[in-house]
Amino acid sequence: MNIPDSSNPRVVIIGGGFGGLSIAKQLKNRNFQVVLLDKHNYHNFQPLMYQVATGGLEAGTIAYPIRKVVQEHKETFFRMANVEKVDTFGKKVISDIGTIYYDYLVIATGSTNNYFGNKDIEKNSMVMKTIPEALDIRSLILENFELALQTNDEKVRRSLMNFVIVGAGPTGVELAGALAEMKKAVLPKDYPDLDLSMMEINLVQGTNRVLDAMSEKSSKAAAKYLKNLGVSIHLDVRVTNYDGNVVTTAGDLEFHSQAVIWSAGVKGAAVDGVNDAVDRASRIRVNDFNQVEGFEDVFAIGDVAAMYGEKFKFGHPMMAQPAIQQGELLAENLERLSKKQSLKKFVYNDKGSMATIGRNKAVVDLPKLHFNGVFAWFVWMFIHLISLIGFKNRMLVFWSWVYNYFVFDRESRIIVRPYRKKKGIEHGN
Amino acid sequence: MNIPDSSNPRVVIIGGGFGGLSIAKQLKNRNFQVVLLDKHNYHNFQPLMYQVATGGLEAGTIAYPIRKVVQEHKETFFRMANVEKVDTFGKKVISDIGTIYYDYLVIATGSTNNYFGNKDIEKNSMVMKTIPEALDIRSLILENFELALQTNDEKVRRSLMNFVIVGAGPTGVELAGALAEMKKAVLPKDYPDLDLSMMEINLVQGTNRVLDAMSEKSSKAAAKYLKNLGVSIHLDVRVTNYDGNVVTTAGDLEFHSQAVIWSAGVKGAAVDGVNDAVDRASRIRVNDFNQVEGFEDVFAIGDVAAMYGEKFKFGHPMMAQPAIQQGELLAENLERLSKKQSLKKFVYNDKGSMATIGRNKAVVDLPKLHFNGVFAWFVWMFIHLISLIGFKNRMLVFWSWVYNYFVFDRESRIIVRPYRKKKGIEHGN
Known part of the structure; x- marks a missing residue:
């Protein structure tokens, strides 16, 4: 090198x-x-990835060129x-x-x-750790609706519109909330000839509460918000497999789904x-x-x-x-x-954690204070905005949010690179 | 269906x-x-595609979901x-x-x-008709610079940094101008350890002037702008082949290049x-x-x-x-x-044409007036902004331009999906 x-x-x-x-x-x-x-040649801002996946933000607004970060560092060399x-x-x-x-x-x-060694789940489910993966989820969601319009088989149609999110940590919760908002405000206008009551959002969690790393109060508030948005929460359910068609669990529950997002570990x-x-x-x-x-x-x-x-x-x-x-x-x-001086021990300064579920709905845990609702939502937005790198990205995200808020829309719902081959889906005619 | x-x-x-x-x-x-x-499920605004390719704009800001366009049309059905x-x-x-x-x-x-039947050119050169293609060009440009850093072979390095644009219509001219601006303002800061004087931008045109569908006055102005920006213009040169390494022409001229963009037809x-x-x-x-x-x-x-x-x-x-x-x-x-009424004949209302070369530099042909320079550039921006579909896209493009103008930057220089396999390029060490 x-x-x-x-x-x-x-x-x-x-x-x-x-x-x-x-x-x-x-x-x-x-x-x-x-x-x-x-x-990659960019840093990405993971906490907002789910908004890229659901068409609320452009990929580039949460990515920042690494070279630009270290531009003024004379002794720093970046290599991809x-x-x-x-x-x-x-x-x-x-x-x-x-x-x-x-x-x-x-x-x-x-x-x-972490798929915990399950190759089927690794092969068939979607994940959201990188920007291309988030864009793939975006494509899959939209492709599924296009396909749902085309099929005459109601079972297939339901399966295309059944979103199963495994894992109710912040990623799973935020994604479920965003999908529920799409179902409410965006999709009915886009797909007037589709019966959107068929669309399901199932959030499956292995433990007994959502956001189980946060306070009980925040868990409860988040669960309530999600339910009000129409998300079905399944607690204490361990997913055992997904073969590309059916999600099986350790109990009797199973889901026929063409859209499984793995955020369980x-x-x-x-x-x-x-x-x-x-x-x-x-x-x-x-x-x-x-x-x-x-x-x-x-x-x-x-x-x-x-x-x-x-x-x-x-x-x-x-x-x-x-x-x-x-x-x-x-x-x-x-x-x-x-300089051969003694080293300082690391002590973690816990500044708290937060998650957003939808418009005006967020939960915030500070070390000594838990709150939720509209104010929490503003706090969430403010913290995420200032944490983004780069003035331009902050500005574009800010304006996108303002727009999305007032217009109830997610305009980045474009399939740039189609994800799924139209495998095994019957054509209508 | x-x-x-x-x-x-x-x-x-x-x-x-x-x-x-x-x-x-x-x-x-x-x-x-x-x-x-x-x-595709989106309409794309072709005239600004070159800015996506050169990192000035996000892909989504020039794409608009077709379903949104026809949302309120009760009797209109979109199908992908x-x-x-x-x-x-x-x-x-x-x-x-x-x-x-x-x-x-x-x-x-x-x-x-149109490759005029040449399979080699079709296989080896880049084009810019769709958004994925524009993103591929963006990736290729950035990957070439990353590779140029790694090689010890000066010939290979020059070839990676030699951009050959075939065809000097609006697309070719605008792309050449944008690359020249990147060379001037962005790349030296990103690649301080690379000798950017090695970077060449060659614009090759089969006829005797650039923008040959526009007025002679605009052609001349555009050529002057391009030269001042450091673009080498080759007129009356017909490209005969590109094997992935060397561009050959009908004359003696040839280019060793790993980045050929075909906008010749x-x-x-x-x-x-x-x-x-x-x-x-x-x-x-x-x-x-x-x-x-x-x-x-x-x-x-x-x-x-x-x-x-x-x-x-x-x-x-x-x-x-x-x-x-x-x-x-x-x-x-x-x-x-x-209604069995007689049909009306189409008569084209020529509103004129325009092209931009760089900041403060554009050429405009109205039916009875040709002008160029700063004012033309503002006209160009205004017309393109109002022609974009959707308030949000207009807003995001506007702010991106304002930012790029004042900061002399193109921040969307991220390689989302790498384009080139690192084929045949020697590693440094």
Whole structure:
């Protein structure tokens, strides 16, 4: 890989998500050469992905070119690369664009979908971790309605309009809410010749409440909002398989569906090469300084890092905040390390969590306060707007929201790249 | 195909471009049942496609859901379908979603790329007729720069950064201008470790001037603007082949390039089934009422229609205006036809044409006035903004332009779906 030589020690960061960008920014004026690697040339703002999937936002408004983030960093070099493995013995990263040596390695590879080993579900269901995946879901939703119009088989039609979302964490809840709003305000106008009462939104959760990482109060409020919007919630139901037609569960319940979205689990996206430190959730065990177990010069931050502690038995929640905070501290610690100073322990500052269900409906958990409703919804929007990178994206998202709010519409309902082959769906005539 | 019965005669329109939407809108309250077919579920605003390709605009801001356009038309039914052929004997359209009978057929299938039979060029060069194609060009441009960073072979690097645009009509000129602006304002900041003086933009034209359908004054002004921006213009040069590495021409000139964009020609996208009326440019010959030669009940409008006349020997220019005007008149004529009244002849109202080269640089030809410069550029922007469908798209495009203007940036430079396999490009290390 072509990276200029430097008199400064080189930090290689794998991943341009919240964690990777956070440390890259903090390393700017700290006498390191920084090499930032990512599969994509952009950072994406995961929390708003579901709005891309449901046509409320354009993909580009939640993506931001990584090169632009590090444009003014003289000693930072971005390369688009797929990392194959790390060689901690030779202190190098092996990727599809060549080998790169490091002095310090920061693994910030985030998380990936967890199908718990079920290949059928992996093959047949949709997920929403990347922008192309969100666009695929958007295409699938719209293609399903086009197909529903064409078939004469009522069973097939119902199956095309039966959305099953597995997993009622923030992603599942927000997606279910957005689909329910489409059903109410957008789809009847678009498909006047389709009986939209046939459309079902089933939200399936393995535990006994939605948003089970949030407060009981927020869970209850979210469930109530969802029910009012027409979402069917199935609690304590464990999905066992999906063959492309039928979702089966551990009980009697089953769903005939051509649109299953899997948001039931994530796991760490650990890289090959630090395998001894990888735990059962594919996260990399780190100490309080984010040092990977057994190493002095290899670090992991964010979703992929498992910092076991008293409060967080299996590591911090896999969200933006721990990643950002770990990235910030690690930049400082790398400087300390290079100066042979003692390192600072990471302490997570929990700023709370929130989820939105629909217009005027959100739930917010602050450390000492839980609230929901219109005000929560405004708080949710405000926090997400200011968290977006880039003035232009903020502006475009803001205007899209204002428009969608007043016009009750989701105009990005365009199928740019069709997703599904029209497999096995009978044609009408 | 499932279309409800109606007591009104049925008009089937193939194509939701400028022509198809124009007639569909005009037929709203005229006692017809309208069935509108398109391969895509959106209308796209072709004139701004080059800004999507160069990262200035989001794809969705120039696309608009067709269902939304016809939402309030009670007797209009949109279906997403690929038409295989028309059977004028049986008065039916055969598509991948079934057969549909018509009383009147309107072919508004537009145009497609014309490679003049050269399979190598078709296989190896990029085109920009659809949104996915524009996004592919965007990906290719950005992937080329990422690859250029990685190679140690200067010849390969130059070839990756050598953009060859074949055809200096509005599309070619606007794309060349946008690339030149990226070279000046965006790329040096994104790729500080790349020598951007190696980047070339070659605009190749078979005739003796750029924009040869416009006035000589506009041609000259455009050529001057392009040269000032650093575009190399090659006039009277006919490209003979492109094998994926080298562009060869009828003369000695050749270009080593990994990025060839073909905008040298379009032809009609005639449907199968009216073959006797198809001319050498694959357009369908129509009379002054847009009736296809030999038929009373089959019509063609827009790019695909060739209405030979004194002023337009081989039909009208393949642009939005003739399509829109023909669509409007044909709606009226269909009503007249159904009432057995005489039909009105089409007379093209030439409103002029324009092209933009870069910030503050555009050329405008009105019927009796040619002007260029800053004012022309504002006229160009204003006309394009008001021509976009939908308030939201207008708003988002407007704000994107304001932002791009003041910040000298093109932030949509994200590779959503990578285009090129890293074929044959050496890795650096």
